[in-house]
Amino acid sequence: MKKNYLFTPGPTPIPHDALLAMAQPIDYHRSEESTALILDVLEKLKHVFQTEHDVLFLTSSGTGAMEGAVANLLCRGDKVIVIRSGKFGERWTEICEAYGINVIPIDIKWGDSVPPETVETQISENPDAKAVFATLCETSTGALHDIQSIAHITQQTPTLLVVDAVSALGADDLQMDNWGVDVVVSCSQKGLMTPPGLAFAALSSRAWEVTERSDLPKYYLDYRKAHQRGLEGSVPYTPAITLLAGLQIALNHICAEGIRNTISRHSMMASATRNAIKAIGLSLFATSPANTLTSIRLPDEIDGKMFVKMMREKHGITYAGGQGELSGKIVRIAHLGWMNENDVIVAISAFERGLADIGYDMPIGAGVTAVQEIFKK
Amino acid sequence: MKKNYLFTPGPTPIPHDALLAMAQPIDYHRSEESTALILDVLEKLKHVFQTEHDVLFLTSSGTGAMEGAVANLLCRGDKVIVIRSGKFGERWTEICEAYGINVIPIDIKWGDSVPPETVETQISENPDAKAVFATLCETSTGALHDIQSIAHITQQTPTLLVVDAVSALGADDLQMDNWGVDVVVSCSQKGLMTPPGLAFAALSSRAWEVTERSDLPKYYLDYRKAHQRGLEGSVPYTPAITLLAGLQIALNHICAEGIRNTISRHSMMASATRNAIKAIGLSLFATSPANTLTSIRLPDEIDGKMFVKMMREKHGITYAGGQGELSGKIVRIAHLGWMNENDVIVAISAFERGLADIGYDMPIGAGVTAVQEIFKK
Numbered sequence: 001m002k003k004n005y006l007f008t009p010g011p012t013p014i015p016h017d018a019l020l021a022m023a024q025p026i027d028y029h030r031s032e033e034s035t036a037l038i039l040d041v042l043e044k045l046k047h048v049f050q051t052e053h054d055v056l057f058l059t060s061s062g063t064g065a066m067e068g069a070v071a072n073l074l075c076r077g078d079k080v081i082v083i084r085s086g087k088f089g090e091r092w093t094e095i096c097e098a099y100g101i102n103v104i105p106i107d108i109k110w111g112d113s114v115p116p117e118t119v120e121t122q123i124s125e126n127p128d129a130k131a132v133f134a135t136l137c138e139t140s141t142g143a144l145h146d147i148q149s150i151a152h153i154t155q156q157t158p159t160l161l162v163v164d165a166v167s168a169l170g171a172d173d174l175q176m177d178n179w180g181v182d183v184v185v186s187c188s189q190k191g192l193m194t195p196p197g198l199a200f201a202a203l204s205s206r207a208w209e210v211t212e213r214s215d216l217p218k219y220y221l222d223y224r225k226a227h228q229r230g231l232e233g234s235v236p237y238t239p240a241i242t243l244l245a246g247l248q249i250a251l252n253h254i255c256a257e258g259i260r261n262t263i264s265r266h267s268m269m270a271s272a273t274r275n276a277i278k279a280i281g282l283s284l285f286a287t288s289p290a291n292t293l294t295s296i297r298l299p300d301e302i303d304g305k306m307f308v309k310m311m312r313e314k315h316g317i318t319y320a321g322g323q324g325e326l327s328g329k330i331v332r333i334a335h336l337g338w339m340n341e342n343d344v345i346v347a348i349s350a351f352e353r354g355l356a357d358i359g360y361d362m363p364i365g366a367g368v369t370a371v372q373e374i375f376k377k
Numbered sequence: 378m379k380k381n382y383l384f385t386p387g388p389t390p391i392p393h394d395a396l397l398a399m400a401q402p403i404d405y406h407r408s409e410e411s412t413a414l415i416l417d418v419l420e421k422l423k424h425v426f427q428t429e430h431d432v433l434f435l436t437s438s439g440t441g442a443m444e445g446a447v448a449n450l451l452c453r454g455d456k457v458i459v460i461r462s463g464k465f466g467e468r469w470t471e472i473c474e475a476y477g478i479n480v481i482p483i484d485i486k487w488g489d490s491v492p493p494e495t496v497e498t499q500i501s502e503n504p505d506a507k508a509v510f511a512t513l514c515e516t517s518t519g520a521l522h523d524i525q526s527i528a529h530i531t532q533q534t535p536t537l538l539v540v541d542a543v544s545a546l547g548a549d550d551l552q553m554d555n556w557g558v559d560v561v562v563s564c565s566q567k568g569l570m571t572p573p574g575l576a577f578a579a580l581s582s583r584a585w586e587v588t589e590r591s592d593l594p595k596y597y598l599d600y601r602k603a604h605q606r607g608l609e610g611s612v613p614y615t616p617a618i619t620l621l622a623g624l625q626i627a628l629n630h631i632c633a634e635g636i637r638n639t640i641s642r643h644s645m646m647a648s649a650t651r652n653a654i655k656a657i658g659l660s661l662f663a664t665s666p667a668n669t670l671t672s673i674r675l676p677d678e679i680d681g682k683m684f685v686k687m688m689r690e691k692h693g694i695t696y697a698g699g700q701g702e703l704s705g706k707i708v709r710i711a712h713l714g715w716m717n718e719n720d721v722i723v724a725i726s727a728f729e730r731g732l733a734d735i736g737y738d739m740p741i742g743a744g745v746t747a748v749q750e751i752f753k754k
Contacts (some may be wrong), residue, residue: 008405010615022619023400025381026388026572028695059574061436061614064597071594098596189615195403197436197574197617217448217594219475220441237438238387238566240574240617242399318405 004316007347009139009167009293011189011196012337018194018249022242029241035233041244042230044251045200048169048192048259049184051176055202056226059240062166062187063091065199068221069162069183070095072211074130081106081122081159082133083114087140087323088164092133099216104129110326111141111295113288116149123159130210131160131182137168140323142295142332143286144172148179155180160207166190170254171266171292171336182207188243190292191266193250193337197240203227253338266291269335269344272374276348279370280355280362285330293320293334302360304328310354317350341375381693384724386516386544386670388566388573389714395571395626399619406618412610418621419607421628422577425546425569425636426561428553432579433603436617439543439564440468442576445598446539446560447472449588451507458483458499458536459510460491463517464700465541469510476593481506487703488518488672490665493526500536507587508537508559514545517700519672519709520663521549525556532557537584543567547631548643548669548713559584565620567669568639570627570714574617580604630715643668646712646721649751653725656747657732657739662707670697670711676737681705684731691734694727718752 006013027034045055058064070092074080078101082092085108096103104126108114119132132154137144147163154161160182165174169184170191176184182204189196201223203211211224225236254262270291274284277296285295298304305328308321320332333347348367355362383390404411422432435441447469451457455478459469462485473480481503485491496509509531514521524540531538537559542551546561547568553561559581566573578600580588588601602613631639647668651661654673662672675681682705685698697709710724725744732739 004402004404006403006405011403011405011618014403019400019402022572023396025396026383026391026566027381028383028385028388028697029573031689031695059436059438060441060597061616063614064437067597095596099594187615189403195399195617195619196406196615197620217476219472220437220444221597237440238564238573239438240572240620241388242572243574243617243620312408318408320405 002316004318005346006318007333008318008320009190009332009334009336012193012334013339014193014195014246015250015253015338018246021249022246024245026242029235029239034241037244037248038230038235039233041248041251044255047255048251049176049202050174050178050259051202053177053202053204054227054231055200056223056230058199058221058226059197059237060199061196062185062199064221065185065187065201066091066164067095068201068223069185070099070101071216071218071221072214072223073160073162073183073207074099074101075213075215076100077102078130079104079126079128080131080133081119081126081129083119083135083145084108085112085114085135085141085143086110086138088135088138088166092164111143111285111287113143113145116146116153119150120153123153123157127157129159131162133162134164136163136165136174137172137290137292139167139293140326141286142289142293144288144290147174147181151179151181160210168290168292170259170262172290173263176202188247191337192247193253194247195243197243198247263291265340266335268374269339269341270294272341272344272371273333273335273348275370275374276367279366280352292336293332296331296333298329298331302358304331307331307354307358310357311350314357315350315354344371379693381695382723383695384710385695385697386567386709386711386713389570389711390716391570391572391623392627392630392715395623398626399623401622403619406612406616411618414621414625415607415612416610418625418628421632424632425628426553426579427551427555427636428579430554430579430581431604431608432577433600433607435576435598435603436574436614437576438573439562439576441598442562442564442578443468443541444472445578445600446562447476447478448593448595448598449591449600450537450539450560450584451476451478452590452592453477454479455507456481456503456505457508457510458496458503458506460496460512460522461485462489462491462512462520463487463515465512465515465517465543469541488520488662488664490520490522493523493530496527497530500530500534504534506536508539510539511541513540513542513551514549514667514669516544516670517703518663519666519670521665521667524551524558528556528558537587545667545669547636547639549667550640553579565624568714569624570630571624572620574620575624640668642717643712645751646716646718647671649718649721649748650710650712650725652747652751653744656743657729669713670709673708673710675706675708679735679737681708684708684735687734688727688731692727692731721748
């Protein structure tokens with residue numbers, strides 16, 4: 001009896017009740033019921049974003065909200081600082097360059113996290129930089145960046161801090177208001193346990209002020225229009241209304257658990273996974289790993305692409321492989337969204353059996369035992 | 378026993394099997410199975426678009442694909458001709474103006490359709506116009522534009538013809554290749570019987586050539602990137618994978634019926650609806666009405682907003698009201714997507730009873746009889 005298990009850092013498994021909410025007959029997006037749905041979702045997202053500011057949504061992938069941050073905040077020829085430590089830091093650069101923005105990169109070795117003092121130095125050398133573009137969890141490496149410390153720096157300058165929390169929202173802590181983050185962007189298919197197709201952004205007051213001066217072209221990704229309509233439970237363009245219905249159910253689960261508990265649960269699952277990987281005798285790829293996912297550096301003798309393919313075909317287990325320069329070299333296991341200790345046990349026990357399948361010498365049972373040791377606490 | 382019926386021109390009702398396909402456990406969008414899904418959907422869309430050219434998709438509303446057409450085809454300062462006969466013609470103008478494009482408008486009274494010779498005159502007076510932006514069915518008025526005749530004109534010039542077929546694809550005829558249309562954009566939640574969240578575009582060879590010279594900023598809406606990845610069954614950014622699963626089922630229905638038959642069915646439903654409205658004694662708003670929806674001009678004594686609200690609350694029937702300057706003045710009834718003669722009977726019989734509810738003097742039964750007369754043929 002083959003069963004399928006999804007451990008990719010997006011999309012993540014969807015609760016059954018959310019799946020069924022999306023299978024209900026579709027409703028008109030301008031009905032009173034849809035208005036109430038949109039208002040409810042936007043209110044509950046504030047809890048997840050840990051903010052009192054409004055959250056806006058777009059019908060797009062997370063990348064749409066990332067591009068929106070560039071197109072809505074900046075002006076032609078602006079200078080910005082981009083922290084690049086993986087594929088998604090690079091994406092910030094690509095988007096900025098598509099709009100003719102002058103990018104000062106902070107290049108960090110893949111797997112490492114940016115030292116906050118490096119950001120401080122760059123800002124002091126580039127006081128005219130309009131924004132720092134950062135990543136909470138760099139999904140391609142599993143590294144967590146110290147956004148709290150970076151926000152402490154940017155708050156004392158006119159430079160805005162824009163954070164890609166696409167994969168980490170609801171898994172790694174991000175206290176937008178307490179820490180003083182200016183813009184947070186995220187999407188539906190990660191910690192929010194909903195299919196891909198919805199993206200979100202929340203802006204600080206000073207970030208909203210900056211949007212008034214932006215002269216870059218935008219229409220579909222116009223934050224101000226999405227925000228204004230959202231306040232009325234409406235939208236400028238037809239939204240992915242079935243995904244909103246699923247998101248409402250998923251958000252109910254998070255709000256019932258409480259975002260602080262949700263993050264603690266992810267912290268525990270990540271800790272158990274890391275403990276298991278060490279017990280198996282492998283090493284972690286990220287020096288400062290996130291709660292969102294764990295990246296495992298594979299021994300040279302293991303072909304990561306083959307391993308990931310074999311795990312899916314033989315065991316019904318979908319991990320993510322490496323992207324870009326890490327292709328074949330790492331395996332990424334997400335512990336993200338609708339997951340608990342039993343999912344971690346499945347992910348690790350299957351990983352052990354997969355290693356045994358390919359004849360890799362390791363102490364079978366060591367991984368699951370290490371998971372149990374964390375969870376019994 | 379209240380039952381709900383959706384007669385809005387998007388979203389439209391979704392077949393049960395497509396709904397259930399979207400309620401299956403979600404899969405990773407980079408799996409072999411998802412690759413096969415994307416390739417299958419893109420191939421079947423060619424049948425609906427009546428083209429041999431590739432179709433690309435974006436995770437967005439139809440407006441995202443409209444903006445994509447502007448951002449991918451044009452250069453800073455370009456001149457274009459826009460046919461404006463309602464809200465969606467106006468949208469083309471707004472998008473172009475957001476990108477600093479010089480718009481030559483052809484303004485047509487709302488409800489009317491553009492005379493093709495007017496387009497011919499404008500092109501001859503503006504031979505440097507890069508494109509004509511047109512609408513197949515102007516959803517805000519229910520008017521159909523003669524795209525075949527307009528394409529006959531543009532084909533003989535270097536000016537491209539870009540058609541918003543957002544609401545009409547699969548309902549009103551649009552023979553992209555036979556007629557020589559350069560760009561067709563559409564989306565999932567109309568004739569394609571799938572929830573909103575996916576948008577599509579197909580480009581002629583000369584349109585693809587023009588995209589190579591475009592210098593407008595774009596990233597998320599980059600047609601070339603979406604096209605290249607799509608050929609491999611892949612995507613540049615996480616797609617709305619559950620909506621693709623639903624779309625595959627919906628497309629199977631259209632391919633089984635055959636697009637020519639699908640259009641004939643819509644033609645029959647539209648004809649029956651128009652016959653009923655005339656039998657009831659009301660008049661059509663559009664001078665050249667589309668198969669997609671029927672717009673009904675309300676007598677001055679009927680408050681359209683109140684009528685639409687009453688129909689939804691009392692009868693569970695959702696029609697669309699008027700937009701913009703037509704608010705309260707028209708009712709729009711869609712016969713679009715997953716509908717047949719029984720849906721038309723429901724839409725018209727409820728309309729009759731609604732008019733009776735508000736004391737409007739009309740011959741009860743005349744509408745449904747007129748529907749029957751068309752369908753018995």
